[in-house]
Amino acid sequence: MRGFLASSIGVTCAAALALPLTAPAAATTTTTTGAATAAARTAGAAAAGPAGAAASRSLAGSTRSLAGSTQSLALEPVAPASRDRVLGAVPEEGLYRGKVHRFSMVGVAWADPRRALDGRVQVRTRSVGTGAWTGWQDIETHNADHGADPGTAEAASGRRRGGTAPLWTGDSDGVQVRVRPGGSGRPAAPLPAGLRLELVDPGGEDAPPDDSATQEDAEEDTRIGVVDAEATAAEADADLAPLGAKAIPALDRTETERELYDLRGDELTEQQRAKPYIGPRPRIVTRRGWGADEGLREKGFVYTHQVKAAFVHHTVTGNKYTCAQAPSVIRGIYRYHVVSMGWRDIGYNFLVDKCGTIYEGRAGGVAEPVLGAHTLGFNTDSMGIAVIGTFTKSKPSTAAVEAVAKLTAWKLGLYGGNPSGKTYLKSGGGNLYRKGKNVRLNVISGHRDGFATECPGRLLYGKLGTARSTAAHYQGRR
Structure with a gap:
């Protein structure tokens, strides 16, 4: 997976805006819904740890589930010519999807929970209600300070992945993301392997909960x-x-x-x-x-x-x-x-x-x-x-x-x-x-x-x- 990052430069949203991209043929999309997720995660983790757990997510169709769903989209490289024109030599990764299943929360995850994402993650999303795209929004990348304590069963489960904090976007059906390593005054460090965009549909219909049970x-x-x-x-x-x-x-x-x-x-x-x-x-x-x-x-x-x-x-x-x-x-x-x-x-x-x-x-x-x-x-x-x-x-x-x-x-x-x-x-x-x-x-x-x-x-x-x-x-x- 590091070879992918070393040899190719990822798509940025700037490139996506300049060129009317569609999802690359090599991109993978997985969606999970409902109780089947737990069984899929368990089977995948047993097979191949975090990577197996991610790969085990089953495609559940294009309908919106009342139980919610997760779309996991691999960040993809762009042709070197486009990279050089738009990005120069900065090794970014990104994705553009003009149409996806509806979602309301977004984050970026990667394979190794021990790795930090030293850089900047930004997204734009398209509102279902208005059809308008938002401006670029930053996602908090420092999320490893949450999580299970070292040495606990949860920390050693083999299912954990690294990830940013999630960002609430409201009801959306289009997304652009760009991930750039390093920061102001810092050299660019390699990005974590296996970067994926996570689009979460929380499902259900909200109503003020009462105190009664029948x-x-x-x-x-x-x-x-x-x-x-x-x-x-x-x-x-x-x-x-x-x-x-x-x-x-x-x-x-x-x-x-x-x-x-x-x-x-x-x-x-x-x-x-x-x-x-x-x-x-x-x-x-x-x-x-x-x-x-x-x-x-x-x-x-x-x-x-x-x-x-x-x-x-x-x-x-x-x-x-x-x-x-x-x-x-x-x-x-x-x-x-x-x-x-x-x-x-x-x-x-x-x-x-x-x-x-x-x-x-x-x-x-x-x-x-x-x-x-x-x-x-x-x-x-x-x-x-x-x-x-x-x-x-x-x-x-x-x-x-x-x-x-x-x-x-x-x-x-x-x-x-x-x-x-x-x-x-x-x-x-x-x-x-x-x-x-x-x-x-x-x-x-x-x-x-x-x-x-x-x-x-x-x-x-x-x-x-x-x-x-x-x-x-x-x-x-x-």
């Missing part, structure tokens, strides 16, 4: 195979809401303290029993509420020991979404993490939209210490909360910061955590702290506190002090 809901779950005797996301939250509920309702303080005794009574000290510091449980939209296709993720759940800290993230998917579209954005991230990146489930434990709605992330129970894949090196004994959006230059909404405070006041309170305090976590290995080092961190930290990254964006990071003090207030500490 017998009909449960029967439908059984029919479509969501209820599984081995492991189900719904059963993991059975102590908090009826099976099939689309949202776990909020509780007042008295009800929350009663629930704390029921869930953690045997683990509480006498002091905690006498004066529990816990915020009222907020309303949380379940995986069913945002439309998770449970056939995508791996079966079963993986837990850590407790929840000592919360890491706050931004999804870097952009801010051009409405609150009604938030479930679609989450379904897109979920599908990208599992199908395109090879993770066992969505990486975050919770997500928060710009209207302050809280969503269940990785399956296993919102009250449980579910092991996530959000802060490389510090997933053990922590939880990851992702605010949907990009906050390097845009401010997070007041509602989103308030939701982070409410969520942490409750979830950390289940495990005796003080939101305005400090705690120690042992590093699993990363670019800031060596493996095995005990690191003193804020109980509510930003992603950048555990890994050298811009996440959660400068302007969201600056709001964490407010989240800490507000969460402590909700717990009754001040």
Whole structure:
């Protein structure tokens, strides 16, 4: 695959605009839909690791699936004459497709998860509604700071791939992409092998989830195979809401303290029993509420020991979404993490939209210490909360910061955590702290506190002090 990069120069969108290209005959397109994806990934990984997993994706036809779909398009080279005229000697890769199956999220993935993409990735997309092309949009390339800790089963699964962060585009049916190595003042480094454009259709129709569950809901779950005797996301939250509920309702303080005794009574000290510091449980939209296709993720759940800290993230998917579209954005991230990146489930434990709605992330129970894949090196004994959006230059909404405070006041309170305090976590290995080092961190930290990254964006990071003090207030500490 490196020979391909050494001998040929990839297509850029500039070339695509200058020449009315169609997809090259050598280009490969694979589409995955629904529960069949999990079986295909497993079979492919067993055959040939990450490359086999990618090759095993089955073509599911041209119709748009309610369960969602992923189109994986190989980036292709262009003739040297076109390259020299448009690009000079810069070794770019790219793709132009004037017509593809509809999608709403885009990213770029590659074969080796250990390789970084040192360069710039830009896309243009065409709106289904207007037929107009957007301007060039940057995709965040530094995404390796998320993921499973080194040495875990998820990290060693053989299915993982490298990838950029996903970008929300809205309903689109045309795409152009260009990938250029290196940066300002830096020499061009080789691009990772096996670059592919991932176009994600989150599927489904969004509607405001209610808190109710009916017998009909449960029967439908059984029919479509969501209820599984081995492991189900719904059963993991059975102590908090009826099976099939689309949202776990909020509780007042008295009800929350009663629930704390029921869930953690045997683990509480006498002091905690006498004066529990816990915020009222907020309303949380379940995986069913945002439309998770449970056939995508791996079966079963993986837990850590407790929840000592919360890491706050931004999804870097952009801010051009409405609150009604938030479930679609989450379904897109979920599908990208599992199908395109090879993770066992969505990486975050919770997500928060710009209207302050809280969503269940990785399956296993919102009250449980579910092991996530959000802060490389510090997933053990922590939880990851992702605010949907990009906050390097845009401010997070007041509602989103308030939701982070409410969520942490409750979830950390289940495990005796003080939101305005400090705690120690042992590093699993990363670019800031060596493996095995005990690191003193804020109980509510930003992603950048555990890994050298811009996440959660400068302007969201600056709001964490407010989240800490507000969460402590909700717990009754001040």
